[in-house]
Amino acid sequence: MSTQDKPQNSLNIELGEKEAEGIYSNLAIISHSPAEFVIDFTRVVPGVPKAKVYSRIIMTPSHAKMLLNALRENIGKYEQVFGDIPVHGAPDPVSGSHGRWQA
Template identity: 60%
Template sequence: MAEMKQFGLDVELGDDVAQGHYSNLAIISHSTSEFILDFATVLPGVQKARVKSRIILTPEHAKRLLRSLQENIVRYETNVGKIEIPKPQPASDGGPKMGQA
């Protein structure tokens, strides 16, 4: 079990949580009193994405998370390089197209 000191607070990281979960999809919803972040994994050829983790935050903490992510992305890009987000490709039905050989 790992322990970390952050902002004068002892943070305990259990072995099961330390392994983490891979996520390539985040679904964000909210109510007047909370933000809900669902982290899921989408795999090729699988029709259903399975939510691996759900985090519920107050609006204030959601905004703090946003700011912290922004700061960390700036730091990352300064050290490693710009993060490029590819533009989505138009969906193809896979069949032959009219006028194409």
């Protein structure tokens, strides 16, 4: 792509070594206030009665909705290629959560 073909508002994103390794999470706890959404990414290990928060992401409601839309779009593309993603566990009738992912 030539310099003229690049988008005017391109963003250069830096990814550090530690962040590039990633963090595994099998439980997300989501809470919100009028001003922000807080997502705590945790890991539950069988036989261990305690879960540790490995990352906390705080964002505005607008950015949370943009994340939701981006996830919907990308999950749709994934399922077109690989088939439906099974969700184990019925939604909890009280909290509405699915399995271990909390809402």
